[in-house]
Amino acid sequence: MIGMEKKTVLCVDDSPTIRKLVHKALEPEGYEVVDAANGKEALDISDGRHIDFFLVDVNMPVMDGFQFAERLKNRDSGATVPVVFLTTESGSDKKQRGKELGVRGWIVKPFEATSLVKLVSMLTG
Amino acid sequence: MLAIATLVVNNKYTMSGNGACKNHRFGACMRLLLGIVVLTLVPLFVDSFWAPYLPVLGSALAVFLVFVGERKKADAKFLPSDETEGEAEAAITVETDEELLAEEPVYEEHENEELEGRLLDLEEQLRAYKAVLSEFVTAVPMEKRLADVIVEMTETSTLELTEQIYALAEKSNLLGKQIREQLESLTFGESSLMEEIRTLRNSVSETKLVVERFQEIQNRQQSDMDVVSSAVESVGGYIATISELAEQTGILAINASIEAARAGGVGKGFAVIAGEVHKLADASRNVAQSIGSTLELADEKVRESFGQQRERIEGAIVRLERGQREQERRADILSPHIERLRKGVEATTSTSSSVQEGLDRISASLQSQDSVRQILEHMIEFLQELRHDSPVGIEDADSSMQKALEGRLSKRFTTRAEWNAFGLHLDESFQDSEKKEEEGDITLFS
Numbered sequence: 256m257i258g259m260e261k262k263t264v265l266c267v268d269d270s271p272t273i274r275k276l277v278h279k280a281l282e283p284e285g286y287e288v289v290d291a292a293n294g295k296e297a298l299d300i301s302d303g304r305h306i307d308f309f310l311v312d313v314n315m316p317v318m319d320g321f322q323f324a325e326r327l328k329n330r331d332s333g334a335t336v337p338v339v340f341l342t343t344e345s346g347s348d349k350k351q352r353g354k355e356l357g358v359r360g361w362i363v364k365p366f367e368a369t370s371l372v373k374l375v376s377m378l379t380g
Numbered sequence: 381m382l383a384i385a386t387l388v389v390n391n392k393y394t395m396s397g398n399g400a401c402k403n404h405r406f407g408a409c410m411r412l413l414l415g416i417v418v419l420t421l422v423p424l425f426v427d428s429f430w431a432p433y434l435p436v437l438g439s440a441l442a443v444f445l446v447f448v449g450e451r452k453k454a455d456a457k458f459l460p461s462d463e464t465e466g467e468a469e470a471a472i473t474v475e476t477d478e479e480l481l482a483e484e485p486v487y488e489e490h491e492n493e494e495l496e497g498r499l500l501d502l503e504e505q506l507r508a509y510k511a512v513l514s515e516f517v518t519a520v521p522m523e524k525r526l527a528d529v530i531v532e533m534t535e536t537s538t539l540e541l542t543e544q545i546y547a548l549a550e551k552s553n554l555l556g557k558q559i560r561e562q563l564e565s566l567t568f569g570e571s572s573l574m575e576e577i578r579t580l581r582n583s584v585s586e587t588k589l590v591v592e593r594f595q596e597i598q599n600r601q602q603s604d605m606d607v608v609s610s611a612v613e614s615v616g617g618y619i620a621t622i623s624e625l626a627e628q629t630g631i632l633a634i635n636a637s638i639e640a641a642r643a644g645g646v647g648k649g650f651a652v653i654a655g656e657v658h659k660l661a662d663a664s665r666n667v668a669q670s671i672g673s674t675l676e677l678a679d680e681k682v683r684e685s686f687g688q689q690r691e692r693i694e695g696a697i698v699r700l701e702r703g704q705r706e707q708e709r710r711a712d713i714l715s716p717h718i719e720r721l722r723k724g725v726e727a728t729t730s731t732s733s734s735v736q737e738g739l740d741r742i743s744a745s746l747q748s749q750d751s752v753r754q755i756l757e758h759m760i761e762f763l764q765e766l767r768h769d770s771p772v773g774i775e776d777a778d779s780s781m782q783k784a785l786e787g788r789l790s791k792r793f794t795t796r797a798e799w800n801a802f803g804l805h806l807d808e809s810f811q812d813s814e815k816k817e818e819e820g821d822i823t824l825f826s
Contacts, residue, residue, distance in 0.1 A: 272538045275744050279546045314754075343751060365747035366633040367740050 263287045263305060267297040267323065268312040268341065273364070277310060278358065280368035281375060292376040294323030300326075301312060306336055307379050313342040322356045322357040513772040518782050520767040522789055522802075527760040529801045534753045538746055556732045563725045567718060574718050580711045587704040591697050598693045605686045612679040619672040626665035632657030663717045
């Protein structure tokens, strides 16, 4: 990341702890991390600024991860930005649903910082 | 006719009410058959001897049949057999509520009393269930309030813990990096200790070469000295020969002078030559003596100079050898330190990766804590959903019940957060203990 423009990751999770842990994992690696507590907030934020990567929880109040992915998919600008789900869910039916909505990856909590960094780097590189 | 009508009604009722039961069906069929027989026989008795008694007999028969039918029905209701239960259920599904209501059974007095008693029991039980359900419904918001406390406290402590752990890890990594850099600068690079030792060992090797060169010079000097000594000795031999020749020439000149004197006037010229030869001999001897003494002096000087140079070279060699040994000793002392430094760098690198691994594990634990919080939230959501679905509304619980429940719950409180969640004041004894705890007092029990 040295000498390159900072990539922006939007972390969408209703848990402040998870959001903080994502910050701690990605910021030392040179990523800028922005927070949203649900899908709706995430859509509002991504309307106003460029996002390089969406890290999204599935179960959230107001708007869940699937609804968010669906809305994002229907937006021209959001279609190409990678979306990865970070969730406690691990059912194959839900994964299939995510895949159909264009989700690029699925991380089951608890996540490891090193794995997350590798995945973000791979999908934003 | 009254008896016949009652009989027919009773038969119909018995069939519809208990027709599903095989035994009852058999009884009903028998009673129906009996009804038909009675209806067939009535015309035969109209004008006979029994005609006046027909209403009485008919009424008695009807009462009997109604009693028998109801008795069996009651037995089937309160003591259902396994065999009949399924069919009874099947029958219930066939009949409508309106039919059941329309066919209100007739009970005997003692049966009514029994049913009333059971109804009262059931009513009492229902009242108790309702009371418990009301308490449950009233308690759910209280549980929610406590759950909110747990969620808030867990979230706050988890966030604080995350911040602290990562701050510690960052400091540890920074410190490790600085130590590693220092150790690496000592271990590797142009100005490192390892390089110093390498230079030192090279210097030792060079010193060895210098010592060898000095020793060669020393040896060559010795051989040169020998050559000079030999030359001086040879020249000395020549000088001795010259001196001897000069001596003999002088004797010859003296003898020639003597012979010239004997010859008189004729020998005057020869006497002059003899005198000159004598002078030459003297001069030769003097020159030879001068050369000899000069050579001796030169030899002495050369020897003295060679001796001094030898001493200096020997001194230099001794000092060089001493320096060389010192350098070797220092290099030998430093080498294990360098090795330890190298291992220190490896250990620091390993420690840094251990810190990272530990951080990953802590991160996973923190996420598990967050999962616990989510599970609690789900439980409370579910409880609230149950409360919402409950037939007993919150309006059924009066404020006195709420206060009573709060009182029961607050007896279990041990933390300030629990009291605060209910806007209650801390128990005095609890306040005292907490105050002491905050002040850090130590109480010793004798």
